[in-house]
Amino acid sequence: MRWNDALTLAVRDLLRRRVRTALTMLGVALGSGLLVALAIITNAADTKVIEHLGQGGPVSVIKVADARPRLNQLESDNFETDAPHDLTDADLAAIRGAPHVGRVIPVLTSPVQELPAQGGTFFDDIIGTDMTQARSLPITVLAGRLPAPASMTEVAATTDFLEKTHVDASHPRSVLGEEVMLTTPRVEAGPPGLVHGRSYRAVVVGVVAQDVTDGDFVVPVAQAQAARQWELGGAGSRDFPLPTSPYSGAVVIASSLADVHDVRAEIFVLGYATSAPEHLVASVEQYLGIVNVVLGSIGSVALAIALLSIANALLAALYERRREIGVVKAIGGRDRDVLRWFLLEALGLGLAGGAAGAMAGIVIAELIGLAVNQYLVAHSLGSLDLVGVPVLIPLAGWLGTGALAVVAGGIPSLRAAQLPAREAVVEA
Amino acid sequence: MRVRGVGHRYGAVTVLDGLDLDLPAGGYLALMGASGAGKSTALALIGGLERPQRGTVVVGGQALDRLAGDALADYRRRTVGFVFQHFGLLETLTALENVELALALDGVGRMERRARARELLAAVRLGGREEHRPSALSGGERQRVAVARALANRPRLILADEPTGNLDATAARVVLDLLGSLRSEHGCSLLVVTHNPVVARRADVSCELADGRLRPS
Numbered sequence: 001m002r003w004n005d006a007l008t009l010a011v012r013d014l015l016r017r018r019v020r021t022a023l024t025m026l027g028v029a030l031g032s033g034l035l036v037a038l039a040i041i042t043n044a045a046d047t048k049v050i051e052h053l054g055q056g057g058p059v060s061v062i063k064v065a066d067a068r069p070r071l072n073q074l075e076s077d078n079f080e081t082d083a084p085h086d087l088t089d090a091d092l093a094a095i096r097g098a099p100h101v102g103r104v105i106p107v108l109t110s111p112v113q114e115l116p117a118q119g120g121t122f123f124d125d126i127i128g129t130d131m132t133q134a135r136s137l138p139i140t141v142l143a144g145r146l147p148a149p150a151s152m153t154e155v156a157a158t159t160d161f162l163e164k165t166h167v168d169a170s171h172p173r174s175v176l177g178e179e180v181m182l183t184t185p186r187v188e189a190g191p192p193g194l195v196h197g198r199s200y201r202a203v204v205v206g207v208v209a210q211d212v213t214d215g216d217f218v219v220p221v222a223q224a225q226a227a228r229q230w231e232l233g234g235a236g237s238r239d240f241p242l243p244t245s246p247y248s249g250a251v252v253i254a255s256s257l258a259d260v261h262d263v264r265a266e267i268f269v270l271g272y273a274t275s276a277p278e279h280l281v282a283s284v285e286q287y288l289g290i291v292n293v294v295l296g297s298i299g300s301v302a303l304a305i306a307l308l309s310i311a312n313a314l315l316a317a318l319y320e321r322r323r324e325i326g327v328v329k330a331i332g333g334r335d336r337d338v339l340r341w342f343l344l345e346a347l348g349l350g351l352a353g354g355a356a357g358a359m360a361g362i363v364i365a366e367l368i369g370l371a372v373n374q375y376l377v378a379h380s381l382g383s384l385d386l387v388g389v390p391v392l393i394p395l396a397g398w399l400g401t402g403a404l405a406v407v408a409g410g411i412p413s414l415r416a417a418q419l420p421a422r423e424a425v426v427e428a
Numbered sequence: 429m430r431v432r433g434v435g436h437r438y439g440a441v442t443v444l445d446g447l448d449l450d451l452p453a454g455g456y457l458a459l460m461g462a463s464g465a466g467k468s469t470a471l472a473l474i475g476g477l478e479r480p481q482r483g484t485v486v487v488g489g490q491a492l493d494r495l496a497g498d499a500l501a502d503y504r505r506r507t508v509g510f511v512f513q514h515f516g517l518l519e520t521l522t523a524l525e526n527v528e529l530a531l532a533l534d535g536v537g538r539m540e541r542r543a544r545a546r547e548l549l550a551a552v553r554l555g556g557r558e559e560h561r562p563s564a565l566s567g568g569e570r571q572r573v574a575v576a577r578a579l580a581n582r583p584r585l586i587l588a589d590e591p592t593g594n595l596d597a598t599a600a601r602v603v604l605d606l607l608g609s610l611r612s613e614h615g616c617s618l619l620v621v622t623h624n625p626v627v628a629r630r631a632d633v634s635c636e637l638a639d640g641r642l643r644p645s
C-alpha cells in the first residue's frame with residue numbers, strides 16, 4: 001500500500017471517530033500550546049530583555065575612574081582603585097580605539113555649594129557630561145527633561161538632591177522650575193583659608209535617576225568645564241589640592257553584553273580602574289536559565305501527557321479495529337501497510353493538535369507580552385516590546401509535536417502491525 | 429489445492445486432526461460441519477491466515493508452510509480471495525474504495541484500480557452504488573461488494589466463510605448465484621464453508637468436518 005492510500009485510511013478513521021479525535025487533538029493542542037507559549041516567552045526574556053538592556057543599556061556600561069586599578073580589579077564589579085591616574089583626551093582616544101568599544105563618553109565632576117530656593121546649604125558635585133549622548137548613559141529621566149546640551153543655566157536634579165531637600169521622590173515634578181544657586185569654591189594663594197567662589201543661578205529643568213557617579217546635579221559638560229577652569233585658577237592647598245586630570249571619569253559602552261569583560265580587560269591594561277555589573281548580568285542570565293528549565297519542564301510534562309493521550313487513543317482504536325486490521329491483512333496487507341496506517345493517524349493527530357497548539361501558543365504569548373508591556377508602561381519602567389513572535393518557535397513546536405506524536409504512536413502502531421491476519425475470522 | 433494431514437490445536441483443544449482435502453482448478457467445494465467443527469480454522473489455514481502446526485497445504489503450487497511474512501501476504505493478496513460472513517468491509521471507505529483497497533495493497537495505480545473496481549462492482553450488479561458506504565448498503569449488497577473485492581486481484585481460489593450466514597433467503601440466493609457465475613467467468617476455484625445444506629448443494633463436492641477430520645457426505 002502506498003503512503004497516500006495509507007493516509008486516506010488514516011484520515012477517514014480519524015474523521016469517523018470525531019469526538020475522540022477532537023478530544024485527543026485538544027489535549028495535544030493544550031500541551032504543545034503551553035510549550036510554544038513558554039518557549040516564546042522565555043526566548044523573549046533571553047533575547048529581547050537581555051539584548052535590550054545589553055545594547056547600550058545599563059548592563060553594558062563600564063564606568064572608568066581616573067585612578068589606577070588594583071590587581072584584583074577584573075574579579076570585582078566595583079572600582080578597585082589604587083593611585084590617581086590622569087584621564088586625558090589621548091587616553092580616551094586609546095580606549096575608543098580598543099576592540100568592541102561602542103562609545104566613550106567623558107564625565108567631569110566639580111565640587112559645588114548648593115543653595116536651593118527653599119533654604120538650606122549643601123555641598124556635593126555637579127556631574128558634567130555630553131547631553132547629546134545621554135541616552136547611552138545610565139540616566140533615567142523621572143520628570144521634566146535633560147538640560148539643553150550647550151546650556152550654562154539648566155540642570156537636572158538627581159534623586160540624591162531630592163533626598164537632601166526632603167522632596168518626595170514619587171512626586172519629582174514638584175522641583176521643576178526651581179532655581180538653585182551653585183557656587184564653585186577655590187582656594188586662593190595668600191593667607192591660609194582664603195577662599196573665593198564663583199556663583200551662578202541654575203534652573204532645575206528635570207529630575208533624573210542616575211548611576212554615572214555621585215553628585216546632586218547632572219549638567220552639560222560646558223558648565224562643569226567652566227567650574228573646573230575657575231577651580232584651577234586658585235592655588236589649592238594640602239587638604240584641597242588642585243585636580244590634575246582633565247576628566248574625572250568616563251562611561252564606556254561595550255558593543256554588546258558579551259564584550260563587557262573583554263573591554264574591561266583592555267581598559268585594565270591601559271591602567272584605569274573600572275566598574276561594571278558583570279556578575280549581576282551573569283546572575284540574571286543564570287536565573288533566566290533556571291526559569292527556562294522550570295517553564296520548559298512544565299511545558300514538557302504537559303506535552304508528555306498530551307502524547308500519552310495519543311498513544312491511548314491509538315490503543316483504543318487498535319482494540320476496536322482488531323477485525324478490520326485482520327481483514328486488511330487477510331486481503332493481502334503487509335505488516336508495514338498497517339504500520340503506515342496507524343503511524344499516519346498518530347502523525348495526523350500530532351500535526352493537527354500541534355498546529356492548533358502553535359496558534360494558541362502565539363496568542364497566549366502575545367497576550368502575556370501585552371500585559372507585561374502595559375505593566376511596564378504603567379509603572380514608568382519604559383516600554384519593552386514582547387510582541388512579535390519568531391516564526392521558528394511555533395514552526396518547531398508544530399513539527400516537533402508531529403514527530404513526537406509518531407514516537408508516541410510507535411508502540412500502538414507496532415502492535416497493530418503485528419496483529420495476526422486470523423483476527424479477520426475471530427468472532428467479534 | 430491439496431491439504432494433507434493437517435492438524436491444529438488451540439491450547440488443549442484439537443480442532444483439526446489429520447485433515448486431507450483436495451480441490452481441482454476451477455472446482456467448487458463445500459465444507460460443512462457443526463459449529464466448532466473446525467471449518468473456519470481449515471479456511472484460515474488454507475487462506476494463509478495461520479500456519480498449520482502439522483501437515484501441508486499447497487495451493488497453486490505454493491506450499492504454505494514455506495511462506496512467511498511478506499511472501500505469505502503476497503499469497504493472500506494474489507492467490508486467494510476472502511469472503512467473510514461479517515463482510516469485512518471497512519466502514520470508512522465507499523463500496524468502490526473497499527474494492528480498490530485490495531488493488532491498492534498490491535500497488536496498482538489509482539486510475540487502473542478505479543477502472544477495475546468499477547468493472548467488478550458492475551459485475552456484481554452494484555454499478556449505481558459505488559459511492560455508498562457499507563452502512564448505506566443492505567446485507568446482500570455488502571456481501572456483493574465483498575465478492576467484488578475478493579475477485580479484485582484475480583485469485584485462483586475464492587474462500588468464502590459462511591457467505592450467506594447474515595443474509596435473508598433472497599439475498600443469499602443472489603450472492604450464491606453470483607459466486608457460481610463469477611467462478612465460471614474468472615476460472616477460479618471456490619471453497620465455501622457453511623453449515624447450510626442448501627448452500628452446500630450448489631457445490632460440485634461437499635464434505636463434512638467432524639472431530640477435526642473429514643467425513644464424506
